[in-house]
Amino acid sequence: MEFIKGEKIYNAAIYVRLSKDDGDKEESDSISNQKELIKDYLKSKSDVQIVSAHVDDGFSGVDFNRPAFLEMMEEIKTGKVNCVVVKDLSRFGRNYIEAGKYIQKVFPFLGVRFIAINDHYDSAEGSSITDNIMIPFKNLINDSYCRDSSIKIRSQLEIKRKKGDFIGSFAAYGYKKAENEKHKLAIDEYAAQVVRDIFKWKLEGMSQQGIAIRLNELGILSPMEYKRSLGEKYKTTFKVKQQALWSAVAVRRILTNELYIGVLEQGKRTTPNYKVKTRVERPKEEWVRVENAHGPIITKELFATVNALLLHDTRIAPNEDKVYMFSGIVACGDCKENMIRKTVPANGKKYFYFACSSNRNDKDSCTMHNISERSFTEAVLIAMNAHIQSVLDIERILAYIESLPYQQEEIIKLDSQIKKAMDEVEKIQMYKLKSYESYVDQFITKEEYKSHVSRYNAKLEKAENLIQKRTREIDDIVNNKTAINLWIQNFKQYQNIETLTRKIVVSLIEKIYVYENGKIDIHFKYLTEYESAIRFIESASKSDSFDVTVLKEAM
Template sequence: MKKVTKIKAKQAPAAEKTKFRVAAYCRVSTDSDAQLESLEAQKQHYESYIACRDDWTFAGLYYDEGITGTKKDKRPELMRMIRDCETGKIDYVITKSISRFSRNTTDCLEMVRKLLDLNIPIYFEKENLNTGSMESELFLAILSSMAEGESVSISENSKWSIQKRFKNGTFKISYPPYGYDWDGDQMVVIPEQAENVRWIFDQVLAGRGTQDIAKDLNAKGICTKKGNRWTANTIRTLIVNEKYTGDVIFQKTYTDSQFNRHVNNGEKDQYALADHHEAIVSREVFAAAREVLRQHSKEKGIVKGSDKYLNRYCFSGKIICGECGDVFKRRTHYCSEYKYIVWACSTHLDDKSKCSMKFIRDDALKAAFVTMINKLIFARKLILKPYVQALRKGNNDDSLHRIQELQTLLMENSQQKERLTGFMAQGYIDQILYNEEMNTLLAQADRYNTEIEMLSKSVKGDACQIQAATTLLRFTEKSSMLDSFDDELFEETVSCVRVLSREKIAFELKCGLTLTERM
């Protein structure tokens, strides 16, 4: 009989346990001493909280001071944390509460989804909510909408108080313009700055351009109110500011329900107060300077309130720096025999130490766009057609069905409230029970409305992408290869251009695709 010998398996060495790289985010909404103490306490808490876990390693603390939570783009540290997550530096994020993370429902859900796509959960301590183990976003949507509602309530109370002070003329201007300061009771003139203001008005009346005036001020080492360099735009803003005549107009801007600030073009009441403070220039000089600016704009074909102020070219406002996130500005470079157009990062132009991204040529950018479109035309069956099919296949039939269900539930909820009110009126139930049941129904209706709004936004966004992708596919099917740049085609297809380096850019298309090209 044959003898079989068992060979024991070798014991594999124990693998070293992988530690999670955990980062924390905290924010305070004002820069008062009390709030900054709170921020310091949060920082100490998270440093010790992360350090005490054997399976965690500290990946950094991100914090914003004195910044609102209603807009994610206004918080640089939050954006830096998101970028670090995208580059694989973070595995897990913890924060105190949803309201500290974001008071805007749309922003909150967008960031949570983005991090979940990267397999990075967020843990909200106060709500004991881990997005990595959530079966539905509804709970998060409700809680974040409550945080947004709290912010709206605070904002509305503040607006009411401010408008009352507008009406009776007692509103105190918290940040006076260049040339003025606040002594605690009123605006007072700063003599040295006032001389510069009068000089600026004189130069405008002499026919000089705002760009030349800004260059002279910068050459003299004169800074703006915030200590920055002067630009043509800051000069124009100064010239049209009625406060230099001693008058003041309240509520020239307003904030909408989505926390976006707008110029008040008659949508809200305005309040004018004459002789509010000491004037720096006469009303006659002020009116004449404004007329000069108006005439210059007319000669250039620029209409106030139109996009032409900022978007005179198809690339204006659409080229984003991949290093600092600022927009690129158009510039003209001169050589001995010819000139050429370039686009340069605004931050780099102001301070090269803050951003090292150098300019890109206009003709190279246009050539890259032509190359990108020609690739789509050539490979439309391999790229665009499957992409459109995938978008349509993943269309929101389930979402639309759910919206219909929720609308039915809302109708039933309304009927229940009517019956409850009837029972109360007939004396079948007492006031206490009525209040309890009505509050339950009202909370239920709020949840239904929140989910409907969230689903509707999702459906609308996907529908726009499908339409844009379908339009682009039809264009590539009918069009021959491009041999020159097309402004209209660029406007129709590209959301923005992200400059990754002087040799590489990324076109972010309206259909949802991002395509990289070399320059």
């Protein structure tokens, strides 16, 4: 404690704080403005000398776990500082309880003078009745202001999320913030190509670990290191080494992220309230999900195929970096469990077979369903080429139908039939109601009423089935109104296959079932679309404008 000519001198710490989270106005509450105001004020205080200044820039006032504030408290504990000066109470803190504890208990106990300039409060001048009422009241006002600001900010952020605006600090790997619109994502072509390679390698049969190893061997920077190379101050809890490398976890995170097909999911984590800063996970149904929020890096079809693969049992053989061609695809036709690939040595050669995994674990649970891998592969290749040819024929027929005046006439005819059936449903419902009224009024017996209801229900079911059938036929016409269908293009790119690959198998086949008699049942992808096209063609072939001769010439 210093004294000059009998006057006690206070060693003061200037404390300033600014946070947009509190709704602070940078113009009036800027760091420089706060410092300038405090220094001008202290010129008139001959008993106060400045020994340090502490700045918390970007820290909310709802809690006191701020680096500069904690440094100041250490100086108070060591005796270096015995006076704290702030612009006003809101700069000190916006937590009613915590602010009151420091001002009314901690500082008096430690012998610290507290000055809040704009609130005209100086603890050295004594505590009046007015101060005892006004200081807690002002702290409560500041607390309420912070709460209201927090609610407004949360509401604004939620609106932006629902609009599809990106509100994160850093764009995910493969994207960057758009130059002219910071709340929109733009594709980062370099990183996007890496993402495409990751999906391509997975489709070709590589494991997540294998992909990570290849990326590291190629010297491709991990997402964290790539952001740092761009000058972004990005931090993550996943880094455990001096330089973060690609890992199987990081690869899987990319493979399962719908962001790469244009879907923006935000609001996955939140804080319980404006005073608690610990982030907690929100239930998935509360996430804000916006489709087509930005440009996709990969197609939805590729994303769906790869994520279906992740659900399969795709173990990698020893000394191999890729899974077997049919891993996770071929299954037992009876028990539906996956088949396993086994090696049988004979006469110095190795022969490969598929066998039921249930039978291997328990002989009584299922039969072996044994089939040679070579004959199996040949059969699948033949069936696949035949199916692709069938799809190509469908494309040509659809193109022919597109040239006919069929669709509009047929839709009008089907729509009139639906309307007629709906009128019939309405009429039957009215008859059922009248029958019930007759039963209540005792004009008919209970047995007669039941007989009427049974007859009406049969007619009702027939009319409703007709409505469903005609509606489906209209959908078929609409869905197949052009030969340029994405599902057709997916098959078309693999026509005239000579050798099967993992990529071809997983792109075109959903599942292959093997039965005991050697029969295989292949479930190709896009079965719904295929059946819809067949129904549409069958319906169109009955039209007067459909000429089979012309169609054969076109094919």
